[in-house]
Amino acid sequence: MRYVSTRGEAAPIGFLDAVLAGLAPDGGLYVPAEWPTFTKAEIAAFAGQPYAQVAAAVMGKFVGDDIPADVLADMCAEAYASFAHSAVTPLKQLGPNRFLLELFHGPTLAFKDVAMQLLGRLYDYVLERQSRKMTIICATSGDTGGAAVEAFRGRKNARIVALFPEGRISEVQRRFMTTATDTNVACVSILGSFDDCQAIVKQAFQDDQFRHAVDLSGVNSINWARIAAQSVYYFTAAVALGAPERSVAFVVPTGNFGDAYAAFVATRMGLRFDCPVITVAGTNGKGSTCAMLEAVAEQAGFRTGVYTSPHLVHFEERCRVHGEAVNASDLIAHFEAVESARTLNGNDVSLTYFEFTTLAILRLMSHSLLDVAILEVGLGGRLDATNIIDADCAIITSIDIDHTEYLGPDRESIGREKAGIMRTGRPVVVSDPMAPQSVIDHAREMGADLWRFGHDFNFSGDKQQWSWAGRGRRYAGLAYPALRGANQLVNASGVLAAFEALRTRLPVTAQAVRNGLALVELPGRFQIVPGQPTLVLDVAHNPHSVAALTANLDAMGYFPATHAVFGAMADKDLAPMLAKVGPLVDHWYFTDLPTPRAEKGAVLQQKWNALQMVSGGLRQVNTSVHSDPLQALQAAVAAADPADRIVVFGSFYTVGGVLINGIPRLHAKHLGA
Known part of the structure; x- marks a missing residue:
């Protein structure tokens, strides 16, 4: 079994080397080069087996030939003998078809014990055979440090250093770490957040001289063995509930995605949601x-559920269930659930806007019986x-x-x-x-x-x-x-x-x-709105999509004049976009957009003028600058004749800006008189 870096620049290595390495030399995470799988029959056979036996079978897929099967089985049996419940991770029924998987029966009452207790024994095995001593470093927001200290305390070939944010973990979590008196344990409080602790760990791994001087390894979720070991309880829980013949869904409360990633691994190995x-x-x-x-x-x-992005006007457009956009009120509980998980026990986990909203919408969809x-x-x-x-x-x-x-x-x-x-x-x-x-x-x-x-x-x-x-x-x-x-x-x-x-x-x-x-309907994709003049809405925002828009406009037939409302992001390749559609446009209305990423309308006008100068300016084209897309559209309507057409394109913001009050129905001036 070989392991490769997620960044693709480190040489493949075996399981035990991946365990000891922590981060790869190129800064990536070690993951299997190929995903091992179980057949349905093999999964079904786990039913009724002791947890340690299932763990040996699952871990065996990842270990390969690095550890003899009987030795691995003994490690698993020893690791889970210290758990307070014979099932190790028992299920508790909460209601019809609703169960709670209890992951708190380890020595430090944290789900991290499930992996750490086995990880300590894996390190013992390989370090003893290599006559080697290592320094293991971990950053913790609370429970990882205690579980790591408990797993490695007293081990003669490993030193454990746990970094935790001062005053930002519970007193119980602190005591699990700092009351260990073993000489191979060091706990360091950091004036800062958990992110600051993580930054120190990453910096230590990136310093090659320091890394080799202390023979550094890590046991955060960067260590593949932790992920593999945590995937075991998805198998034991699923087969207890009737998998693989019965469909089982897991809802995972998580901070740094280590536990969710373990679920991901389990599905890779044949367990379906x-x-x-x-x-x-x-x-x-x-x-x-x-x-x-x-x-x-x-x-x-x-019954369908759809998640798309970005939205044109309203955020709720991003999620449709059974063909209808969700209500804003339906999203609130799911935003609250994500925020609760993100700030669990006062340990904030940083999420981007997209990550946060994606998690909320995925949670809503998971509750929608799709x-x-x-x-x-x-x-x-x-x-x-x-x-x-x-x-x-x-x-x-x-x-x-x-x-x-x-x-x-x-x-x-x-x-x-x-x-x-x-x-x-x-x-x-x-x-x-x-x-x-x-x-x-x-x-x-x-x-x-x-x-x-x-x-x-x-x-x-x-x-x-x-x-x-x-x-x-x-x-x-x-x-x-x-x-x-x-x-x-x-x-x-x-x-x-x-x-x-x-x-x-x-x-x-x-x-x-x-x-x-x-x-099928989808606003803003070469959307032609009937009226006089004709209105075309298209979110084309890169050279390829603008080329497609140009071909579609050209195929529409004859219009005396084409008026273009254009706003775009500053980081786009604007010159080929303007050059491609330019021959079809008689009047430009360049607009600002309500985002810092956008290019100013005045700069767009300058880019167009520069393009005209390079091409020789063979055709007279009028241009103007506007503060927002709706004002630009209104200017185009005022200038256009009934037989003309107006095309709005360049960005979701541009099209969304003209749809802010609904789909415009255009009427030429003399028709409305």
Whole structure:
């Protein structure tokens, strides 16, 4: 069994080396190069077995040949003999189909004992054989330190140093650490927060000279053995409740995601949660894909839950259940639950806006009795907050250059980040007709079930209808999707491939496909609002999507003049966006947007003027600057003739700004007189 760094720059190592290393030399975390799995029969066989026996079986998958099976079994038996309950992590029934998994029967009353008691023995085993002494460091917000001290106190080959924030842990937690009199224990209080303690740990690991001088190791959640050991109780609890034949869902209260990540590991190894999950990543087309998935599933009779971002006007747009946006009041309890978990016992855990809101919405969806959950990735994929959920099917839409400061400078780098939503043995639909090779390679390396546009599914069509063909199924004579634009056939093809890949769990009829694609709605995606002049709303905000918008505008037919309301983020590649759509625009209305990330309207005007100078300024184009999108739209309406068209694009903020009072219905001046 080999372990690789999440940052990909450290050489693969074995299990015991990964345990001792803590962080990889490149600063990444060590994780298995391949995910071990259990068959359903193997999981079912855990029923009735002692906890230590199940632990030896699960840990054996991760240990490989590094420790003999009988030695590992003895370690597990010894580690869990000290727990106050014979079941180690017993279940307590709270009500019909509701159980509490008790993780407080270890020597320090913390769930960390489950991993630490085994971890101490793993260190003993390897250090004794290597005649080696190590310094183990951990940062704690309370219970990790006590569990680590209890697990390593008195061990002759290991020194344990626990860092805790002064005055920010309970007195009981402090005493579990500081009352140990063993000479190999040192507890240090830090004037600051838990984050400050963590920073010291990370700095220590990054200092190669210090790291090697004291032979440093770590037992926070950076240590893979902790995650592996904590995954055991998901197996014992699940089989006690009837898994794998019976579906079991876990709700995990957690601070730093160590426990939730253990659940993630358990699902990787074959333990499934409630409803199918479809996760959608990509540069463009994610929202349209999610909307079509939702529409077809609803027409097939399934209760759907959809999470998308960002919103246009109201935050509640981000979550739809059974086809309807949730009410703000429905979200309050879930925000409170996330905040309660984040600040548990006064130990604040820092979450970004996106992480916090994602957790709240996922919690709401988990309480909504869904038949299918559809999740749109916010940014990238590999490190996105939505990726804490194991997708039953992943979809990767078109990939282009965007968010380069986070995802990398080219399509190959960006594709590699998007590919992080793939799961071993599960379908991934790649609907980009020219997908980066990094996406294809990652699917093959992981052993994902790759559905590739042009290879495993395709479409054809004429001006009236289109057809789709995939593995073993065809749809002929389909009406074009209600979402406009040539690129929507590519998105719809990916949607049909996903349903075909999940056909045993989400069967849909041909009529559901026809009705769903005919009824799908999604504001701001080449949305044409009837009126005089015609209004086009599109959230296109990068060169690829603006190129698609330009092609769609060009296909609309003749308009005497095109007026463009444009606002965009300062970090976008603006020159090619302006250059692509520029030949179609006769009047520009550049606008400020209500976010610090946005470029000022005056700067956008300067960029356009510079582009005109470079190109020779062959055509007279009027420009103006406005303080917000609605004012810019009003100026465009005042200047436009009834037969003209107005296009609003550049950002979700730009389109949202003109939708703030609802969908505008435009009427030319003389028609309203």
